Amino acid sequence: MKNNFIIIFVISTFFFNSVVFSESFTLESKNIEILNEGDQIKAYKGKAISNDKNLEIKSDEFIYLKNLDTLKSNGNGELLVRSKKIKIKYDKGVFNQKNLSFIANGNIEIFETNGIFVIKTNKIFYDQKNNIVSSNETTKVEDNLGNTYFTDNFKYEVNKDLIKVENLISKDSQNNTFKTSLAYINTNSGKIFGKDIKIDLTNKISQNENDYRLRGNSGEIDENSSNITKGIFTTCKKRDGCPPWTFSAKKITHDKKKREIHYDDALLKVYDIPLVYFPKFFHPDPTVKRRSGFLIPTIKSSSN
Numbered sequence: 130m131k132n133n134f135i136i137i138f139v140i141s142t143f144f145f146n147s148v149v150f151s152e153s154f155t156l157e158s159k160n161i162e163i164l165n166e167g168d169q170i171k172a173y174k175g176k177a178i179s180n181d182k183n184l185e186i187k188s189d190e191f192i193y194l195k196n197l198d199t200l201k202s203n204g205n206g207e208l209l210v211r212s213k214k215i216k217i218k219y220d221k222g223v224f225n226q227k228n229l230s231f232i233a234n235g236n237i238e239i240f241e242t243n244g245i246f247v248i249k250t251n252k253i254f255y256d257q258k259n260n261i262v263s264s265n266e267t268t269k270v271e272d273n274l275g276n277t278y279f280t281d282n283f284k285y286e287v288n289k290d291l292i293k294v295e296n297l298i299s300k301d302s303q304n305n306t307f308k309t310s311l312a313y314i315n316t317n318s319g320k321i322f323g324k325d326i327k328i329d330l331t332n333k334i335s336q337n338e339n340d341y342r343l344r345g346n347s348g349e350i351d352e353n354s355s356n357i358t359k360g361i362f363t364t365c366k367k368r369d370g371c372p373p374w375t376f377s378a379k380k381i382t383h384d385k386k387k388r389e390i391h392y393d394d395a396l397l398k399v400y401d402i403p404l405v406y407f408p409k410f411f412h413p414d415p416t417v418k419r420r421s422g423f424l425i426p427t428i429k430s431s432s433n
Contacts, residue, residue: 153226154179154200156191168195177202184257185209186224200224206233213260213287214242217253231255237264239285245273246316248285248292260287268294272319274352275302280312290316297323303385303416304331307350321350326357328383332415340367341415343381355383362390364415371401388414 158175170193177186177200189204201223208217208231220235232254239248239262250268255261262285270278270292280294292314299307299321309323326348330341345360360381365372378395391411397404 153198154184154186156193158191169193170195183210183212185211186222188222198226200226208233208255210260210287214244215262215287216240216242217255217262219253229257231257241316244316245319246292246314247271248283250283261285262287270294270314274319276300278314285316292316297321305329307355309348319351323348323350326360328355328357330383330415340364343383345381353384353386355385357381357383362392374399375401383414388417390414 154177156170156172156175156177158172160173161175162171163169164171170191172191174189175191176188177191178184185208186200186202187205187207188202190202192201192203193199194201201221202219203221206217206219206222208219208222210216216239217233218236218238219233220237222231222233224231232252234252237248237250237253239250239253240246248262248268248270250264250266252266253262253264256263263283265282268280268283270280270283276299278294278297278299280298281296282294284293285291286293294312294314295310297307297309297312301307306329307321308327309321310325312321312323314321324347326343326345328343328348330343332341341364343355343357343360343362345357348355348357348360350356358380361375361377362381363372363375365374375398376392376395377398378392380393381395382391383389384391389411390413391409392407393409395407395410397407
């Protein structure tokens with residue numbers, strides 16, 4: 130009788146600390162329940178660690194279903210992928226070890242432990258095999274430079290450090306607005322590559338109704354500059370039809386540090402009629418109050 134008591138005590142102590150519940154994970158918790166003859170395991174305030182130590186999951190509650198090889202995570206979930214240095218926070222999640230997938234819902238935040246971006250959304254799908262995180266939900270992306278991005282959906286290819294987004298709308302620390310129908314964000318450099326570019330520059334020096342804006346077929350945006358290919362620039366108020374005047378150019382560069390806009394192979398048009406060609410020139414952006422050099426054209430009406 131004494132020996133039986135010792136065996137039961139040792140087994141109970143073992144399950145109290147950790148249990149290997151599948152070929153993939155070990156569960157650690159101070160409170161573990163084994164139900165339905167081992168077909169279901171519950172744990173509270175614990176963590177699950179993959180056998181290769183690459184994945185670590187923390188949660189308020191775990192439920193493992195042996196017949197489905199599925200681990201459910203409820204409350205204050207946190208997934209750490211050590212090899213890729215990414216962390217995912219969520220409310221509820223389901224790990225399916227048969228197809229190596231993870232679905233999470235509620236208050237999701239995704240970030241690289243040494244990166245500059247935080248992705249916030251409400252639902253994601255994580256393909257563990259190919260290291261791709263995706264969502265069809267409206268998503269907010271923030272970086273450590275004060276830029277904020279909103280997009281209809283995203284696909285984060287972790288191995289390539291690349292986020293693909295559709296219908297991106299962003300606002301930088303200077304309150305400039307950037308829109309693009311399709312873009313790729315590099316999570317290491319912070320650069321954005323997009324097509325069908327629309328940039329509205331904040332007018333900080335004038336009280337008039339001029340709208341400083343750039344448009345282009347494609348572009349590359351980073352902390353220091355915006356490079357637009359086959360673009361146009363104008364300060365005219367938005368209206369139906371063509372603007373009263375535009376600069377069209379093979380390449381337009383907005384140098385954010387020098388606060389200048391540069392043009393390569395530019396053409397000045399007035400009411401869509403070509404007037405003057407400039408191989409290269411530049412002018413100040415809307416944040417500059419006074420500077421010598423080329424003056425931005427203005428068009429005014431008068432009763433005279």
